[in-house]
Amino acid sequence: MATPIIMPKFGQMTEESAIVEWCKKEGDKVAKGDILFTVETDKSVMDVESFEEGMLLKIAVPPGVTVPVQSVVGFLGQPGEAVPAVPVARTPVAPKKTEAAPSTSAPKPVASAPSPIPASAPAVAPAPVATAPGRLKISPRARALAKEAVIDPARIAGTGPSGRIVEKDVEAFLEANRYDQLRISPAAKQLAAAEGLDILMIQGSGDTGRIGVDDVKRALAERPRPMSKMRQIIAQRLTQSVLTAPHFFVTVEVDMTDLVNYRAELKAKGAPYTVTDFISQAVVLTLREFPDVNSSTDGRNIRWNSHLHLGVAVSLEQGLVVPVIRNAEELTLAELNGRAKDLADRARAGKLAPAEMTGSTFTISNMGMLDVENFTAIINPGESAILAVSTTRPKPVVRDDQIVIRSIMKMTLSSDHRLVDGAMAARFVNAVKQKLEDMELWKRLTS
Amino acid sequence: METFDVVVVGAGPGGYPAAIRAAQLGASVAIVEKEQLGGTCLNWGCIPTKTLIAGADAFARIKHAEIFGITVKGAVMDYAALIERKDKVVGQMRAGIGSLLAGNGVKTFTGAAGFVDRNTLAVNNIRVGAKKIILATGSTSAMPGFLPKHERVVESRRFLEMTKLPDTMIVVGGGFIGCELACMAAMLGVKVTIVELLEDILLLLDPDVRREVRSHMEKELAIRVLTGKAMENIAADSTGVRGTVGGETLTAELLLSAVGRRPVTDGLQLENAGLKTSERGLIETDDYCRTKVANIFAVGDVTGKIQLAHYATAQGLAAAENAVNTKPRKHDVLVPNVIFTAPEIGTVGLSEEDAGKQDRAVKTGRFRFAGLGKGLATGETTGFVKWIADAATDQLIGAAAVGPHATELIAEATAAIRAELTVAGLGRTIHAHPTFSESWMEAAHAVHGESIHAPPKKRR
Numbered sequence: 050m051a052t053p054i055i056m057p058k059f060g061q062m063t064e065e066s067a068i069v070e071w072c073k074k075e076g077d078k079v080a081k082g083d084i085l086f087t088v089e090t091d092k093s094v095m096d097v098e099s100f101e102e103g104m105l106l107k108i109a110v111p112p113g114v115t116v117p118v119q120s121v122v123g124f125l126g127q128p129g130e131a132v133p134a135v136p137v138a139r140t141p142v143a144p145k146k147t148e149a150a151p152s153t154s155a156p157k158p159v160a161s162a163p164s165p166i167p168a169s170a171p172a173v174a175p176a177p178v179a180t181a182p183g184r185l186k187i188s189p190r191a192r193a194l195a196k197e198a199v200i201d202p203a204r205i206a207g208t209g210p211s212g213r214i215v216e217k218d219v220e221a222f223l224e225a226n227r228y229d230q231l232r233i234s235p236a237a238k239q240l241a242a243a244e245g246l247d248i249l250m251i252q253g254s255g256d257t258g259r260i261g262v263d264d265v266k267r268a269l270a271e272r273p274r275p276m277s278k279m280r281q282i283i284a285q286r287l288t289q290s291v292l293t294a295p296h297f298f299v300t301v302e303v304d305m306t307d308l309v310n311y312r313a314e315l316k317a318k319g320a321p322y323t324v325t326d327f328i329s330q331a332v333v334l335t336l337r338e339f340p341d342v343n344s345s346t347d348g349r350n351i352r353w354n355s356h357l358h359l360g361v362a363v364s365l366e367q368g369l370v371v372p373v374i375r376n377a378e379e380l381t382l383a384e385l386n387g388r389a390k391d392l393a394d395r396a397r398a399g400k401l402a403p404a405e406m407t408g409s410t411f412t413i414s415n416m417g418m419l420d421v422e423n424f425t426a427i428i429n430p431g432e433s434a435i436l437a438v439s440t441t442r443p444k445p446v447v448r449d450d451q452i453v454i455r456s457i458m459k460m461t462l463s464s465d466h467r468l469v470d471g472a473m474a475a476r477f478v479n480a481v482k483q484k485l486e487d488m489e490l491w492k493r494l495t496s
Numbered sequence: 497m498e499t500f501d502v503v504v505v506g507a508g509p510g511g512y513p514a515a516i517r518a519a520q521l522g523a524s525v526a527i528v529e530k531e532q533l534g535g536t537c538l539n540w541g542c543i544p545t546k547t548l549i550a551g552a553d554a555f556a557r558i559k560h561a562e563i564f565g566i567t568v569k570g571a572v573m574d575y576a577a578l579i580e581r582k583d584k585v586v587g588q589m590r591a592g593i594g595s596l597l598a599g600n601g602v603k604t605f606t607g608a609a610g611f612v613d614r615n616t617l618a619v620n621n622i623r624v625g626a627k628k629i630i631l632a633t634g635s636t637s638a639m640p641g642f643l644p645k646h647e648r649v650v651e652s653r654r655f656l657e658m659t660k661l662p663d664t665m666i667v668v669g670g671g672f673i674g675c676e677l678a679c680m681a682a683m684l685g686v687k688v689t690i691v692e693l694l695e696d697i698l699l700l701l702d703p704d705v706r707r708e709v710r711s712h713m714e715k716e717l718a719i720r721v722l723t724g725k726a727m728e729n730i731a732a733d734s735t736g737v738r739g740t741v742g743g744e745t746l747t748a749e750l751l752l753s754a755v756g757r758r759p760v761t762d763g764l765q766l767e768n769a770g771l772k773t774s775e776r777g778l779i780e781t782d783d784y785c786r787t788k789v790a791n792i793f794a795v796g797d798v799t800g801k802i803q804l805a806h807y808a809t810a811q812g813l814a815a816a817e818n819a820v821n822t823k824p825r826k827h828d829v830l831v832p833n834v835i836f837t838a839p840e841i842g843t844v845g846l847s848e849e850d851a852g853k854q855d856r857a858v859k860t861g862r863f864r865f866a867g868l869g870k871g872l873a874t875g876e877t878t879g880f881v882k883w884i885a886d887a888a889t890d891q892l893i894g895a896a897a898v899g900p901h902a903t904e905l906i907a908e909a910t911a912a913i914r915a916e917l918t919v920a921g922l923g924r925t926i927h928a929h930p931t932f933s934e935s936w937m938e939a940a941h942a943v944h945g946e947s948i949h950a951p952p953k954k955r956r
Contacts, residue, residue, distance in 0.1 A: 234915060234916030234917070235891075235915075235916060235917050235918045235921045236886070236889055236890070236891030236892070236916035236917065236918050237916055239889045239890055239891065239918055240888075240889045240891070243888060243889060261916055262889075262891060262916050
């Protein structure tokens with residue numbers, strides 16, 4: 050009997066996941082510990098290893114399709130073994146978003162029908178997509194005519210019994226849309242038909258407005274496609290934050306000249322500290338003085354967090370992850386450095402466990418390496434503030450009534466006004482600034 | 497100082513059509529040419545070589561006339577007379593261009609142009625003002641440094657002026673210029689050796705097309721083709737030219753260098769207009785023929801895109817329209833390539849090899865002229881035509897023809913690909929019988945495994 054391969058559950062909150070890529074093909078030999086496929090969860094991309102050995106007999110869930118965790122995604126066994134025709138999900142989840150997933154009882158969920166666009170996409174301009182012929186009431190002759198014309202019958206008003214679209218409705222629609230005036234190259238029409246586009250919705254750019262293959266390809270490139278799981282999560286969380294937490298922003302300039310020089314000195318001696326480490330340490334020290342800035346609210350109650358879990362945003366190709374340094378208040382500068390490096394390395398390799406990306410109480414977003422003057426960040430939901438750190442650059446500044454060149458870094462604190470008032474935010478960022486400019490402090494901490 | 501709406505620099509196949517089109521659109525136009533109207537194409541390229549090849553071809557037909565029952569004795573090629581005819585053809589066309597320019601009110605300046613500033617050119621110390629300038633200065637044969645300077649070592653332009661062919665000739669460079677002249681000379685009895693550094697001659701073509709041409713050149717024209725090796729220790733004196741290729745010593749009366757062409761920008765003083773050439777010496781342009789200086793356009797070989805006369809013309813027309821009109825227009829980029837070897841070659845669009853490199857799924861269909869009634873009737877059965885089509889959409893995306901009239905046949909394929917026809921549509925298009933062009937229809941049928949005049953791959 051073939052062994053089902055199960056979509057694992059990553060973390061407590063994960064209800065569904067999508068396979069990014071199968072690393073084995075059907076018929077491939079699989080050894081214990083081989084990576085079978087990679088999965089996109091709310092937080093990151095994870096490798097899934099095989100617990101058994103044998104042959105990958107069947108791939109039941111193709112890449113890009115979201116399925117509930119614990120679903121069967123394929124079968125492993127000996128060559129020639131029978132595969133159950135109907136994959137069964139062990140814990141069927143309420144069909145909340147199952148339109149994006151193949152029905153688990155479907156015999157062949159492999160047909161990769163383009164997933165419908167999530168309903169929450171009103172900002173996306175209408176595209177020439179022919180909708181899947183779901184429950185559209187249409188006669189076979191009308192459907193055949195629409196198909197031959199390469200148009201989307203869902204746009205046609207039916208005049209048959211209970212609004213059914215009949216052949217003459219399609220004919221009238223084609224005439225009303227001046228279909229006979231439409232110019233399209235044979236190859237363009239073929240491509241549009243194969244991709245399920247509506248050619249009446251495609252703008253032609255050829256001589257006399259003729260639709261060419263390039264025009265169809267442009268329409269295809271513009272066709273709305275589902276956001277990756279990661280982007281959906283980012284979209285949802287950040288929108289929630291902006292809509293619920295009234296943000297305000299306070300910016301200060303930090304003179305980093307001495308610290309940058311000191312860091313270079315330390316580096317020459319082999320110490321591994323990064324500028325981010327110093328900023329993290331300064332934030333940790335400052336947060337001890339400002340418990341309001343290390344708090345959360347639901348709008349009625351305030352919770353002061355006793356621990357400081359510091360999130361440090363890391364930019365990845367697929368999006369942003371925020372690995373969390375737990376109990377940062379207990380760590381020395383050297384320990385902070387070690388933890389930050391380990392987390393960032395594993396974040397880039399996609400090897401962070403979900404628990405390592407949740408639960409932060411304050412976040413630093415550092416765009417220092419991206420050559421920016423200044424920026425503002427959006428507060429992570431559940432936190433009271435976020436510090437946006439920009440690039441350190443040489444600038445003319447006034448010191449003792451003289452213009453001198455110093456290395457200046459701007460940082461901007463975004464605060465949730467429900468928890469933090471303007472004066473407190475100003476005192477907070479200035480306290481961080483003072484620490485960064487206090488060489489005695491750093492000499493003490495690194496000696 | 498006389499000032500024009502448009503001044504074109506270079507009167508080759510890129511420049512003179514640009515001047516005429518700009519004049520048609522109502523602009524005041526001048527054209528500057530430092531040598532002869534018609535440029536390389538007319539004077540030292542396409543037209544003279546095709547005149548000579550036509551002569552060689554006629555000679556070859558006479559020698560093979562016995563298949564039609566014609567006996568010809570004592571046919572002799574008077575090469576000097578052929579050269580005289582070539583000069584006459586060139587002279588006639590050159591005069592034609594002169595009268596076309598004059599008829600369109602284009603003023604011609606003879607001399608080398610150099611920029612004074614971005615709106616002023618100097619020609620023989622005369623200043624010419626220009627609102628818009630179109631650079632069409634072309635290219636010239638590159639003479640590599642390893643070749644000795646000697647009258648027995650020539651490039652294509654000098655070769656076309658010679659009134660006597662050598663008995664033996666080495667051609668360095670197996671590109672289309674080298675191969676065309678090698679075939680022409682071999683058809684007139686010269687013993688020719690081609691030396692090509694890369695692994696094959698005519699390397700831009702698909703392997704099956706190359707194989708067809710190379711085997712004909714080697715077997716029928718007795719041309720020696722040495723590939724994958726450089727020619728070294730080249731020396732020339734009054735007795736001949738010598739050199740070694742992979743240990744073997746080659747000798748010949750003449751060495752023809754055909755190793756490529758370089759863009760001409762000498763003396764233009766581009767820096768006075770704020771223009772710079774690329775590392776390869778090219779003037780870079782976009783699909784509208786615009787350079788990085790707003791009022792200056794460039795077309796043809798000097799832009800280094802595809803060095804073909806008809807592409808230069810297409811660019812020239814677009815550049816003229818963009819210089820005069822307000823709505824910019826891109827030039828087409830689907831360029832047929834024709835090579836007048838024996839047999840002839842025509843290609844257009846994507847090659848099978850390019851498609852493979854792009855990981856594009858394609859299907860192909862071929863039809864050999866040996867299966868064609870017209871081919872058998874005229875005794876021209878070498879070669880084939882081939883379609884390359886997108887496997888998913890059936891769209892025609894490339895074509896190659898090698899064999900009789902291939903350079904003419906490629907026109908149908910070009911129009912079909914530009915119109916984005918499908919294989920099925922081309923296969924249903926009625927082609928006149930008996931003609932060579934029928935082969936396109938047959939090859940389209942072959943793409944779908946529906947050939948009428950070729951045996952099925954599997955016997956039913």
